[in-house]
Amino acid sequence: MQMHNTIRDEVLLDVRSLETHFYGEESVTHALGGISFQIMKGETVGVVGESGCGKSVTALSILRLLPKLTARTVGGEVRFHGQDLLKLSEQEMRKIRGGKIAMIFQDPMTSLNPVYTVGHQIAEAIQIHTGVSRSSALTEAEEMLRFVRIADPERRVSNYPYEMSGGMRQRVMIAMALACSPELLIADEPTTALDVTIQAQILRLIVDLKERTGTAVMFITHDLGVVAETCQRVIVMYAGRIVEQASVMDLFARPMHPYTQALMHSVPDRRRGRQSRLPEIPGIVPNLRDPIIGCSFAPRCPFAIDICREKTPVLRDIESGHAAACWRSEEIVCA
Amino acid sequence: MRMSGPLLKVEDLTKHYPIGAGFLRKPFSAVRAVEDVSFSVEAGETLCIVGESGCGKSTVARLLMRLVDPTGGRVLIDGTDIAGLKKHELRAYRRRMQMVFQDPYSSLNPRLTAGQIITEPVENYERLSRKQREALAADLLHKVGMSPEMMHRLPSELSGGQRQRLGIARALALKPSIIIADEAVSALDVSVQAQILNLLMDLQQQLGIAFVFISHDLGVVEHLGHRVAVMYLGRIVELATCEALFAQPVHPYTEALIASAPVPDPTRVRLEAPVAGEVPSPINPPDGCAFHPRCPLAVERCRIEVPPLVPMTDGRVVACHVRAPASGLQAQSAAERDCPTVRLAGANESIRKSEKPNIT
Structure with missing residues (x-):
């Protein structure tokens, strides 16, 4: 395994060769093609990639929240504190979800129940996982609202979701997720639906709370700017596989996979001059229903040679703590 | 051909949506979606409108297309006010202006x-x-970079990027002189977004089309735009050339907006969010300057009086009592004299360069 020389010594989450398939009427989509990574205690790890790269499926596979009829994790292990979550019973898994591992979603409107007050919903999570009385759970809910810096929490605790703005609802989601002091928080595009000034507030809040509580965060996003501002380590995904993994500093200073490089270049950047042509990534993302031979990025890659089209590159350390799944990373970085 | 004057001129455009109106019942209030918005667009130019949700930028787009009728103000195309035209008169002008929508899925007939x-x-x-x-x-x-065989495909057989190209091709069909693009690249992945932005810039160069480009993404706006209008709660608070606006924002809201955008540079450490609070409701906007409850520079006057748009020496207009006091063209120097170093927290103080990684 790579990435042993990271920040903390204690591994919290150890994902090994995780493989998830989606089943259509006539075809099987290989949404996750055997990914392996670790998250250390208290670490913030960003998972970036474009639509369909498997970043959300990774989160759902870890928490075993995939749609039962159409998807299945067919291989691999998800070790949390050394225990394989994929082997737990549904009942045991329920204790983990929302307890030791919490998740916040992109859309704070649809992930809150519209017919209960936010205080009720936070208190419910606290009661289920800690077994305290209803009244003390409600007091704690109010405390959590104060913790996520909602003004006037005494009043807000009895608000319904529709009475709150998008930014405030996302704060409620965070309060609910942190209410049971999870060791791992999975945040799936938590600020994508928010305005930039509110996004800046929520990102700051997540970073602050993470520092205060020591919770590890798995931060799923498509926005490289968000990753740069919040994460310590980054995993870049493409077509259901991890293509690069590095500390945030190394990744932005020396991206080693051609896809990461292309992704960074296609974002408009004032340093490259206005009105200039943006470098495009030619072609489209491969269809994950067809078997992929060789590197999945090879058809779009400017550096692809014969070996790239024939053999699948494995994720390997190019430098200490900086891994890439590319046959030519050494040459590309030097070039 | 046009003789002179701007291609599109908008004067004091206002749109209120009544609330609580019913049969024989007067509305008791209104959503003030757009208030006194004025700007012009020259041929071949890209004017961007930025702002957060609810600032009225999409309503402006709909008003320009006359998909909704304005409560007040004028929309002039080559000097003709389309706000007053009848339906059949409007038809000729609809050819001149076309629209590209945000969602390439729902905006194409399947x-x-x-x-x-x-x-x-x-x-x-x-x-x-x-x-x-x-x-x-x-x-x-061909114009939008697709092969002719694609004409027999259905939208469901195309990728998101290809669909957005179709949306653009449809807008080009009538050879318009102006295209209004409402968040046209917001739903796309960055690699596809780059393709579409390149396409838009190419089309402008080849065909001389003007764009009104509405977006919340400042990176995209800075890359593509010639001039930018920043809207907050229905009003334009600053309008300037792209270079000037991003190099030195004058309105405190513009400054906060620019400072809030995440930057893909991990050596930059943000200590606090550039601006607190949230956008107030357009049903009951604050008195005076709508930004004053969130503004660190607000003075008494900001709470009482709506600041007018004041022209500055570099040609931009700004609506701010503090940074652009309404004393005509001396405004810029006054702003510099009065607050030479007062910048918002987000712009300078809360961001510092760190040499070592931010590892705790």
């Missing part, structure tokens, strides 16, 4: 082929033979 979708606007105005239609479709597809 039952029509790509060719039918992009030639439909022309068939609305003139009869086409089958041959003409195919030639037109092939030409339009």
Whole structure:
């Protein structure tokens, strides 16, 4: 395994060769093609990639929240504190979800129940996982609202979701997720639906709370700017596989996979001059229903040679703590 | 050809949506979606409108297309006010202005082929033979970088980027002089977004089309725009050239907006969010300057009086009592004299360069 020389010594989450398939009427989509990574205690790890790269499926596979009829994790292990979550019973898994591992979603409107007050919903999570009385759970809910810096929490605790703005609802989601002091928080595009000034507030809040509580965060996003501002380590995904993994500093200073490089270049950047042509990534993302031979990025890659089209590159350390799944990373970085 | 003057001129455009109105019942209040918005667009220019949700930028787009009727103000195309035109008179002007929408999924009819979708606007105005239609479709597809065989495909058989290209081809069909793009790249992945932005810039160069480009993404706006209007709660608070606005924002809201955008540079450490609070409701906007409850520079006057748009020496207009006091063209120097170092927290103090990684 790579990435042993990271920040903390204690591994919290150890994902090994995780493989998830989606089943259509006539075809099987290989949404996750055997990914392996670790998250250390208290670490913030960003998972970036474009639509369909498997970043959300990774989160759902870890928490075993995939749609039962159409998807299945067919291989691999998800070790949390050394225990394989994929082997737990549904009942045991329920204790983990929302307890030791919490998740916040992109859309704070649809992930809150519209017919209960936010205080009720936070208190419910606290009661289920800690077994305290209803009244003390409600007091704690109010405390959590104060913790996520909602003004006037005494009043807000009895608000319904529709009475709150998008930014405030996302704060409620965070309060609910942190209410049971999870060791791992999975945040799936938590600020994508928010305005930039509110996004800046929520990102700051997540970073602050993470520092205060020591919770590890798995931060799923498509926005490289968000990753740069919040994460310590980054995993870049493409077509259901991890293509690069590095500390945030190394990744932005020396991206080693051609896809990461292309992704960074296609974002408009004032340093490259206005009105200039943006470098495009030619072609489209491969269809994950067809078997992929060789590197999945090879058809779009400017550096692809014969070996790239024939053999699948494995994720390997190019430098200490900086891994890439590319046959030519050494040459590309030097070039 | 046009003689002189701007292609599109908007004067004091206002739109209120009544609330609580019913049969024989007067509305008791209104959503003030757009208030006194004025700007102009020259031929071949890109004017961007930025702002957060609810600032009225999409309502402006709909007003320009006259998809909704304004409560007040004028929209002049080559000097003709389209706000007052009747439906049949409007038809001629609709050819001049076309629109590209945000969502490439819901803005295309799923039952029509790509060719039918992009030639439909022309068939609305003139009869086409089958041959003409195919030639037109092939030409339009070529313009947006797609192969002619695509004309027989259905939208469901195309990728998100290809669909957005179709949306653009459809807008080009009537050879408009101005295209209004409402968040046209917001739903796309960055690699596809780059393709579409390149396409828009190419089209502008080749065909001299003007764009009104509405977006919340400052990176995209800075890259593409010639001039930018920043809107907050229905009003323009600053309008400047792209270079000037991003190099030195004058309105505190512009400054906060720019400072809030995440930057893909991990050596930059943000200590606090640039601006606290949230956008107030347009039903009951604050008195005075709408930004004053969130503004660190607000003074008494900001709470009482709506600041007018004041022209500055560099040609921009700014609506701010503190940074752009209404004493005409001396405004810039006054702003510099009064607050030479007062910058918002987000702009400077809360961001510092760190040499070592931010590892705790």
